Amino acid sequence: MNPQLPHHYREILLGLGENPEREGLLDTPQRAAKAMQYLCRGYAQSLEEIVNGALFASDNDEMVIVKDVELYSLCEHHLLPFIGKAHVAYIPTGKVLGLSKVARIVDMYARRLQIQESLTRQIAEAIQEVTCAAGVAVVIEAQHMCMMMRGVEKQNSTMDTSVMLGAFRKSYNTRHEFLKLIGRSK
Template sequence: MSDTLAGHYKSILELIGEDTSREGLRDTPARAAKAMQYLCKGYGDSLAEIVNNAIFESDTEEMVVVKDIELYSLCEHHLLPFIGRCHIAYIPNGKVLGLSKFARIVDMFARRAQIQENLTKEIAEAVEQVTGAYGVGVIIEAKHLCMMARGVEKQNSSMMSSVMLGSIRTNPATRTEFLTLVKMNK
């Protein structure tokens, strides 16, 4: 697959008027193919493999928040990166998830071509699925190169998206607690 992808990158470079035999571009198609495969490696991951049984019994029912998980993804409309951070909260229902697994879940879904709104929903649903939590909240803040480097070229724009499930969605006090905790230390 890598050779086929590299061939397509070579064709793209030639179609935009580049000389793919010049020194600076000679190996670019292969490097670009390798980079794209890395940026989209989430397609080869599964939630079960990522979680790897790192779910532990716990009697805590207080909100757990993991903030500022960096993410890198690709806009499905232009195949340009969007870069940001993800905040995840959940209210355990007898089980807690190993801390590193939150970052791994974010990476698994972020390493695919998509829109930010869907990424936010996929992460929230995955956390809910593996933990059986009473409630889950996810907020993503990101800067999109499709908006910054082309089109309207707005350098200071960013996008926020949120998904709240269960008690974080339905209970106003719990929702406020989540939003307050995400804002802390900013």
């Protein structure tokens, strides 16, 4: 861990008017630093490390969908969490990706300071890069604590973002099938 992080958290406590020497806060700077490093662990990971060769030959050329992959990220504007789920689909062209790798790719990018729009694109482009798929689709729906806990304080608001690449972008029918299968279209 960066040895300066606990010091900075102590300074934040002081800046808030708290006493970092009181019993309940004595270890808070160290714990907060460890927590932040864990929440941002995606910076220490790479796509190659995550995939780790888990591409398998397949003659399947039909849509593969991984739905409801929960994600936890931090808004880069306020350092507050946004929490939601990703739906990821791709159309293989000779190779399929190990199932857990889709979730790991979502996690790697979510565990960085982010905006949801960028997160959605990063996941789609990573799946495309790894699989050379005929198309990739990613939809993320999330609740943002910066909307719920501060500012406008809207408790029931969600944000949806999507990125469609290749066949999902070019073909209405392919896109519609994906959206229907994830429950986003009738």
